[in-house]
Amino acid sequence: MARPTSKDVAKAAGVSQAAVSLVLGDKWHGRVSPTTADRVRDTARQLGYRPNLAARNLRLGRTRTALLVVPALTNDFFARVYTGAAHQAAQHDFGVVLYPSPEGLGPAKDPFASARAAIDGVIASSMAAHTLTALHGADLPLVMLDSDPTDPTAGAHVNLDVADGMRQITEHLLTLGHRHFLHLAADIDSWTFTTRAEAIAHTLRTAPHTTLRTAHAPLSAAYSRAAATQALTTPGPRPTAVICDGDMIAAGACKAARRLGLSVPHDLSVTGFDDLALATAVDPELTTVHLPAERVGERGMEALTALLDGHTPQDDALPTQLVIRDSTAPPPPS
Amino acid sequence: MARPTSKDVAKAAGVSQAAVSLVLGDKWHGRVSPTTADRVRDTARQLGYRPNLAARNLRLGRTRTALLVVPALTNDFFARVYTGAAHQAAQHDFGVVLYPSPEGLGPAKDPFASARAAIDGVIASSMAAHTLTALHGADLPLVMLDSDPTDPTAGAHVNLDVADGMRQITEHLLTLGHRHFLHLAADIDSWTFTTRAEAIAHTLRTAPHTTLRTAHAPLSAAYSRAAATQALTTPGPRPTAVICDGDMIAAGACKAARRLGLSVPHDLSVTGFDDLALATAVDPELTTVHLPAERVGERGMEALTALLDGHTPQDDALPTQLVIRDSTAPPPPS
């Protein structure tokens, strides 16, 4: 009644266990007659044989499985990264297992105690420091997503050209005529966000008479609203455009603006980042930067398989693309 | 240079491999002297020993890992289910691996080929039929979430009282004075959605002079908007309240209404379901039904461990709770 093993199949088919392994592993050419091979396959199917993965992994010393570590699943960017990674993995007969780093569950003793699956390598998105050091201690091939390309911890990097995305956003707003900006930055200290801030500042320096204020907000619509309200009501000349580090922050900013009696986009332009599903769910739809999330996943998986084959994949930044929707317009005539 | 095994640790500590296994497995009391045990633990730490999971799983015949199958990660309901399951799992020294069923990737030959991790059991949310039959074929302990409680495929069920949720929503609208309803139903044939439709119809029968129309929409804001527009512009008496099967649909409906020149909630009330992050990200914030997603995950994991211990967990429905926000109001005076 227990799950049949290759030995059971062998007995039922009247061959040795080795023959079963050869046939089912498609390595039987010139070693087993086609007739016997067919018989083995048939009996395997009849018994409902499924190989024991633990045994196979032990024997082969690898699992053809990658671990994808993401900070959270509450936004569809990482869902799309996963899709891309899984798709690419399938090409290489690989599997992908997801591990949302449990920041909320307190500092996990061992982040991999819960991701118990045996793993050949790790693809990790930007995350908290303690998770990262644990990753490093595991001495597995590591691909980092959207993080500091000079960090030697990782064997490879897959990055997004977030600087260019912010440049496009900023130039779009400059072209519309905006001069006074508020940057609602994510309250996370990570390479991708400092890069964005620099890109905004750098682009603004190309235009005369511009001002830039910065405030920090959590990466969530509900909580970023308060931060946006505060930033918009501080004394001084009110900005006419708000550049947000994420669509969720932008959604919060839009609500804050409306509560303050400001109409988006006529009184205030607001931009997002990421192009989440949320960007088209809210009203007005957000002008934002589209990120090729699926490509990130694909490239991450490509880099990991390269690493596993002993190659050194080259790092390069994937392009990002401005998407103009309804949340930006020329500034009101002062 | 390769990863050290328990045998390496044994050699370095001057004991047998068995002793290492005993000490590290905390089964050494009365079998190994405390001094030796300490020495073994020290050398293990020094060598950076980490047990080979494949070997352990093979030996023990189980993995203490559950697979959580979810239809999609694009909404945070399932992210919260995962959080609850992982939390509960940690209590039992279990791990949880996530498997988003890849409807988008075409019918997977074997849904578990990609989730290669060795698994002790499955917790599955409602999903497409072909994935479900594959699950059934795997003859693993199976817990189903929010699906037909009379379905004998699963060993246990964890359900939400969605019928009561819809009753609360409907009564809320009736109390506000609404009489003419549109049900924007999910275009998925699944127990949870048919149950909801019945609950609405049943509740409306308790009030006189009510009308109910039903239209179907995809579970996504972007695409449900078209369905909502069409439903709101069909000839006949216009409904004053739209009951949606999900917050995403509701977001689409709100946008459709505004484009038609209707103000939410003054001209038209709209309700959601699920209480996603989206519900408070949009404007107006959605009146919706809060689902205890974390509890669902916890109960799912509880049921699975019970199943693995040979017990038969009892099925029961978790309560749902109406959350009144800004998208509902009394109907306009006709």
Add this chain to the structure above:
DNA sequence: GGCCCGGCGTTATACGTAAAACTTCCACGG
């Protein structure tokens, strides 16, 4: 006719771990 070789298998072994079964030594009670 001896010899080799290709087709068709089988036997044997290793992967790393957990645990049952066995050994050895010593202290202590009768």
Add this chain to the structure above:
DNA sequence: CCGTGGAAGTTTTACGTATAACGCCGGGCC
């Protein structure tokens, strides 16, 4: 003085798979 029992280990085995190494047999070639 012998037996018993417990402490402190060790030896051995099994989990299920993949594959290297080894038969065996019949036919073709010199």
